[in-house]
Amino acid sequence: MGVEIGVEGLTKSFGHQVIWQDVSLTLPAGEVSVMLGPSGTGKSVFLKTLVGLLKPDRGSIRIAGTDITALREHDLYEVRKLFGVLFQDGALFGSMNLYDNIAFPLREHTRRPESEIRRTVLEKMDMVGLIGAEDKLPGEISGGMRKRAGLARALVLDPEIILFDEPDSGLDPVRVAYLNQLIVDLNAQIDATFLIVTHDIASARQVPDNIGLLFRRELVMFGPREKLLTSEEPVVRQFLGGRMQGPIGMAEEKDAAQVEQELAQLGADADPAPPGVPDLTPRLLPTAGITRPPRWEAIADRESLRQVRASIRGKAAGS
Numbered sequence: 001m002g003v004e005i006g007v008e009g010l011t012k013s014f015g016h017q018v019i020w021q022d023v024s025l026t027l028p029a030g031e032v033s034v035m036l037g038p039s040g041t042g043k044s045v046f047l048k049t050l051v052g053l054l055k056p057d058r059g060s061i062r063i064a065g066t067d068i069t070a071l072r073e074h075d076l077y078e079v080r081k082l083f084g085v086l087f088q089d090g091a092l093f094g095s096m097n098l099y100d101n102i103a104f105p106l107r108e109h110t111r112r113p114e115s116e117i118r119r120t121v122l123e124k125m126d127m128v129g130l131i132g133a134e135d136k137l138p139g140e141i142s143g144g145m146r147k148r149a150g151l152a153r154a155l156v157l158d159p160e161i162i163l164f165d166e167p168d169s170g171l172d173p174v175r176v177a178y179l180n181q182l183i184v185d186l187n188a189q190i191d192a193t194f195l196i197v198t199h200d201i202a203s204a205r206q207v208p209d210n211i212g213l214l215f216r217r218e219l220v221m222f223g224p225r226e227k228l229l230t231s232e233e234p235v236v237r238q239f240l241g242g243r244m245q246g247p248i249g250m251a252e253e254k255d256a257a258q259v260e261q262e263l264a265q266l267g268a269d270a271d272p273a274p275p276g277v278p279d280l281t282p283r284l285l286p287t288a289g290i291t292r293p294p295r296w297e298a299i300a301d302r303e304s305l306r307q308v309r310a311s312i313r314g315k316a317a318g319s
């Protein structure tokens with residue numbers, strides 16, 4: 001069922017620049033978590049720290065019970081095998097066709113025979129809908145296909161944890177919708193813990209079990225999707241509402257006086273999500289036909305219960 005990642009008091013700086021400090025959270029085993037935050041708040045740095053590519057200044061990262069911040073490079077190499085990472089641009093080798101790109105980790109890290117490699121590569125290409133594109137070069141396919149090829153490559157070593165660095169960047173809304181469905185379907189099919197870094201609020205509303213928000217060098221909040229989506233914390237509401245009014249400024253945080261002035265100007269009426277009114281977008285469920293593990297059955301039951309309640313409330317309000 002994937003592995004749990006426990007982060008405690010994590011701090012990272014480059015020279016005098018503190019990126020974030022005292023970050024504590026638990027990524028529950030097998031669940032999908034999303035990390036949000038304005039540009040430059042250190043989301044990619046967080047992913048790189050989790051996978052051991054960057055060393056934190058302080059704090060611990062427990063993966064399957066081991067604090068990886070205390071490990072030497074050789075042992076970290078073993079831990080990294082637990083991870084599959086989907087980099088922003090798919091990070092494919094431009095001169096290799098998709099088949100060889102996807103086979104690459106298997107040829108590098110295992111001694112499996114080519115027949116077995118072939119079976120695994122085709123299985124993962126099938127999972128991401130790329131069968132038939134084996135001979136294509138990365139330069140010959142669309143951005144969406146490159147992301148899916150990157151995802152197939154992240155899957156070949158059967159990772160326990162998959163990190164997605166802005167999987168939606170550079171994709172049109174329709175491709176983002178397909179990719180989100182693919183992420184949910186994969187989570188139902190494989191036993192892995194997912195962490196997705198994204199700017200896309202629509203994805204954050206529909207896809208994860210948990211949402212976190214990095215801002216002002218801190219983890220403002222991390223918790224179940226429902227908690228964040230109904231939060232009245234100003235930073236969370238501004239970010240999830242995609243609004244200019246609030247503590248988050250164009251280049252950096254605004255000063256308190258400016259925030260007060262804007263909120264006063266805005267007035268309660270203009271706020272699209274007034275306090276106390278939960279805006280719960282329905283959760284994206286695995287495609288029909290995919291066998292759901294008990295975790296997803298429970299999510300689907302909760303979702304249909306929520307829809308029944310919403311329709312009863314709607315009828316009561318209309319009568």
Ligand SMILES: Nc1ncnc2c1ncn2[C@@H]1O[C@H](COP(=O)(O)OP(=O)(O)OP(=O)(O)O)[C@@H](O)[C@H]1O
Nearest residue numbers: 014019037038039040041042043044045046166199
């Ligand atoms: N290796 C490094 N050395 C020095 N500074 C770095 C390094 N890597 C990242 N930074 C700095 O850390 C800060 C956070 O960068 P990061 O890419 O993690 O932000 P982000 O939240 O992922 O941004 P975006 O949403 O725009 O991708 C930036 O100021 C960046 O310049």
